[in-house]
Amino acid sequence: MCKLNSNYLVILVITFLLVSCKKSSETTNANADKDKELIQKALEIHSRVLTLDTHADTPLRMIQPGFDLSEKHDPKETGSKVDYPRMKEGGLDGIFFATFVAQDIRDDDGHGRAKNLCLQMIDSIITSTKRNADEVGLALNPDDAYSLEKQGKRAIYIGIENGYPVGNDISNVGLYFEKGVRYITLVHSANNDLADSATDPNGPEHDGLSDFGSEVVKEMNRLGIMVDVSHGSDSLFYDAISVSKAPIIASHSNARVVTKHDRNMSDEMLKLMAENGGVVQLTMLADYLRQAPPNKERDSAVAALRANMKPFGQMTLEEQTAARKAFEELNTKYPAPPATLKHVGDHIDHIVKVAGIDHVGIGCDFDGGGGIEGVFDASEVMNITIELVRRGYTEEEIEKIWGGNLIRVFKEVQEVAKKIQAEETT
């Protein structure tokens, strides 16, 4: 009897498990189908809206001997994040290639060299668009992005990251505009003659914009170049918004309340950006997206390895190589928790909450440190759209985030330029 009962019990448990598994499997399948539908919907939206990334340091790659943007590159090999095939693969319709010249001595020699190097990079971009005219086109005006998209081509805009190549010669602004530059990031990681950086170790020098920087902003307004405040100090932001007659942009910046970093923007700045009619373009740089959580397991393992190591100076080359390998194995075993699409969504949600849907966009900073889990390179940018759809954003809202807002600002900047130029002639 007892045995019979126990047999019944076993059968009962097995039946229960089977039914539970079936139900669980049905739920899983239903969820998977729902998710598949959501992804399909997101991909359709992604293909319909204009997708424009306002910041890539890809011109740095273009000065690499033999590097060809028309070829697909393996991001795992050298870290390259953008080329034309991967833009197509990711459904990225347009991009601003930012020319970047590392800052050196702020004298005539330094400025002259920076100008030469900047012009060389701009020429490289123009040459590349001409060589690949079937795939891409050089874009100069807001509507060019749409017309090139209709032709099935990627729009390549040009920006300058850091006003250092402007030097202290205002006529350089006009020269860069003629070459096709449509935004200038006033400053980079150190103060220059135009403005203060958010990250200069020596602190502020001009308390925001210098007098010359103000003249540069006015000249950018006159010509129709967007004023970019990313990398700038808070004071620079307030000065730029006050001096500029046109809305301004932050080509690659995030929200400081979500991730505390001097490069990110406070809520007060986000609100002011909304009042100004400008736009904050969210960047995919891990340190600006989340505070890196501690990696205690790795730290302990590294400390243990180090404690048992010979002093470096006493190691042979073979021993050094073996030690390097051991450290690499620990990095692989205990990787740093990555920034993810969740962090991207959290920043977008916050900016939308504080500044509104009309004041947020995307500036990935590929080839300049940008690239996170799920958006590692240009071929994966559709995952941003999937995340937005998951969070309930409508197609109209996604269109604004992915390019509509930036294009609106760009148009206003050009309108302001027309007015200023008209006033000059009357």
Next chain:
Amino acid sequence: MIMLRLFVFIILCWTTNSLKAHPLKLSLCEIEYSSKKQKLTINLKLFLTDVNEAIVFDPNSNELAFCQPNESAKANQLLLNYLNRFFYVKVNNTLVELKIKNKNLKGEGDNTALWVYFEYNQSTPLKSLEVKNAVFTDLFFDQNNIVYVHVDEKSKSLMLDKKKSVHELKF
């Protein structure tokens, strides 16, 4: 579905590993030649954390104490040993021997840079300049090494990395 999950897992592992270190791996090298002064100078700007990682396996180590009053007696030699493995300049097909003339620290925190300066008399005209810059490519697969070359009034920029670490310029 299992294959899809496996694929997602592999991709996840790969991207996670890829993101294990700093966001931007960069060094800067400026090479300048003046025919008037008959001087060739090389200025390397390296993130101090990368130098320490490369030499003593600890980005935050102060064991070598570069440019500080208590700088280790072996700091320069260890730095040169490392540079000689990953960096060289050949002028007119002749290897330039790396001898540090000066070095200093700029910046603070993670952004502290070690500037290493080399200077040479160069009385014969510059016909060719070959540069190898693979510094820190042993640490980071995505290390980018920018090289600016200024020859009298002309400037040229290059980016070298793990895949393409050597380039020759002709004058």
